[in-house]
Amino acid sequence: MLELARRIAVEAAELAARRRAAGVEVAASKSSPEDVVTFADREVELFIRSSLADARPNDGFFGEESTDSASAGTSGLTWVVDPIDGTVNYLYGIPAYNISIAVVEGDANPQTWRALAGCVVNPVLGEVFTATDARGAFLGQQQLHVNPLLDLSQALVGTGFSYSSDIRVKQGLVLAGLIGQVRDIRRIGAAALDLCNVAAGRLDAYYERGLSPWDHAAGALIAREAGALVKGFGDLRADRPVTLAANPRLLAILEPLLFDLFTSAGLETD
Structure with missing residues (x-):
């Protein structure tokens, strides 16, 4: 599942970067006029959702741009997706946005799920962060460790x-x-x-x-x-x-x- 998340996240990141280079258009506002969604957000989520459905048709799906059509699935697993996290950065061309894909055991409730695998890709820097439950976190091939600072x-x-x-x-x-x-x-x-x-x-x-x-x-x-x-x-x-x-x-x-x-x-x- 991690390899699937990584492959789709990298491909989705490439799609998002191409759309950014071509020019970004706001599709709508959500919770406030400042909370925007671009056409690229919707296109990238559709790509991720269809790619996951092809590979894992029985899994659930919960994405930012399609919460009204989230699917529960029958496998007990749910993919939780942000197609473009940092949309305002994306809109302005600030190089700090990402594609985020995780698979959890359970539904899309953080209080009850168990996260199994996840991938976060920053297309601008080409950084690919990954983790699997109880197997460590990585940036590319480098294992990550938090700072031990106590002050x-x-x-x-x-x-x-x-x-x-x-x-x-x-x-x-x-x-x-x-x-x-x-x-x-x-x-x-x-x-x-x-x-x-x-x-x-x-x-x-x-x-x-x-x-x-x-x-x-x-x-x-x-x-x-x-x-x-x-x-x-x-x-x-x-x-x-x-x-x-x-x-x-x-x-x-x-x-x-x-x-x-x-x-x-x-x-x-x-």
């Missing part, structure tokens, strides 16, 4: 923001409370790449509110297999309220701080 004041922390301006204001309050306690903040604009960057040691930690299953399915597995603890607040798994990722000892310091900041800012925590 929060030296941590480079990634995050992202909502498309809702009201929620962004609250997230700004969280950021204001955090930024003076860490080395610095990075906002790349593609959740799967943020999680892969934790795995590769390019970030020490990452947190974000509002991620959908396709945003983190593959990236969370890659970060976890590189040694990160990936979770929500408390006993919850990574999900829409928050996704947290860092080495376990650093996250033990960061999590309660973020919980208090979320609560103070009026953001949901469960």
